[in-house]
Amino acid sequence: MGPRDRPGRRAALRLLSVLALPGAWLQQATSARAAGKPPLMLANTYREGVPLADFWVSEKYDGIRAYWDGRRLLTRGGEVIQAPGWFVHGWPQRAMDGELWRGRGQFEQTVSTVRRQVPDEQGWRGVSFMVFDLPQESGTFDERLPALQALVGAISQAWVVAVRQRKVASHQALQGLLAEVEKQGGEGLVLHRGDSLYNAGRNDDLLKFKSMEDADARVVAYLAGKGKYEGMVGALTVETVDGLRFNIGSGLTDAQRRAPPPLGSIVTYRYRGLHASGKPRFAVLLRQRRD
Template identity: 50%
Template sequence: MRRLRALLCGLALLFSLPLAAAPPELLLANVYRDGIDVSAYLVSEKLDGVRAVWDGETLRARSGYRVNAPAWFTDPLPKTALDGELWLARGQFDRLSGIVRRDQAVDEEWRQVRYMIFELPGAPGDFSERAGRIREIVAAAGLPWLEAIPQTRVSSREALQRMLAQTVKAGGEGLMLHRADALYETGRSDTLLKLKPWLDAEAVVIAHLPGKGKYLGLMGALRLRMPDGREFRLGTGFTDAQRRNPPPLGATVTYRYRELTPNGLPRFASFLRIRQE
């Protein structure tokens, strides 16, 4: 193991590839459900971006890998921990993912990226206080690419649904609800909730199933294994290019669905993307 680690370190230095650190401990969202007192939460748009954590020195993805952002992008960032989304615009996740994953950053591309902040890891105070501190930090930094995600209070479930409808109509993905009185914590918790017209989940590709009819000679569906071991077929949401070159066996893919069947399988599931580390 030591020899392998030494070899990886040497290769990383030789080719200037980033080694992954341990994945950062983050707060993860549960799914919104009826009965939640929405007046206890601050609500923001759920951005379809790449989550990134800044520890004051290094920008890392949720997986722990260093993000190869240009020095001009990271050097002026505040010397305090930040948690947020690297973001281009609504509906631009695939293009953003390509920019963020490059081994060599392209300045012209990164000029379009914004770092949208929604949390201060480990900071004191409740979330409403931390949200105010985020606005102060961003304002003091004065960087065009650093922004605080707006947080809004809603008074009722009906107001929340109206906000969701307006966001989705404008091209947004959904909403995030963060308890205003919550101290900072990590792990999956009702402190943070996501509300979308579609749910999403991840599963591992275990087989390529052949297509029929117009998909003869192409991939017709993926056989996926969920984290709990259950398996199902996923046959919609693919482009012709993806059917010609499907996600490889062992890859983790994200799919979206409406609800779960009584057997716990996703209903109306559709392919969304391959998960990028």
């Protein structure tokens, strides 16, 4: 009897396909962890018509968001990152906001290195801390930029990098820059309003621009596979923070269909626009979140 013919496995899949988790999942999780989460500035989505002259533009790095609080590196969720001592040696007692990044297309390798409780010294040799803001610095972003560049220069470590910021004159030029970055394997662009203070939370002073959007949702059920996927998972049923439920079948590897992301885990999916119902169009699983 092969794996696809095991009655117990089919029964388990049928059971899991109707399991559901509470609708207020993210609010509860957020409340439980809020006290330890760093006060990060989060991006809204860019839309044509934004006055580009007011913004600085940089590449959006596909890594692990990291916050240096003056003595520790923290993830976006508030977990302490166990970086080697040499990696953070001599860093100032000033907050820095950035991304731990190994390079374009190296997200999984970055996660594998950064999440280890015992630092992988060799793995960390390939990681850079891409610094894009100084959260506790007074003044506007225009004023914080020179201070950031001076601070990174004073640290004088090859793996601590001040993110390049540039000005873009038009929406067409911005689209051209996005196409160039994505062609080279980059994730997208970030726009930062020059006259903005560092305001924690999601706001229009920080915008992201990608050809396809990403979002997170929680896995609440599995749908059993059919045909060649019989005995495996055919799709994930996920729920957004707003309580919207939909299925994601595209993007699942055969390994993930055999051992899918656990119920309750957070996954990132990619999509292109929304249906009238509010559900994402062409949703594709990108990865399970582990940060």
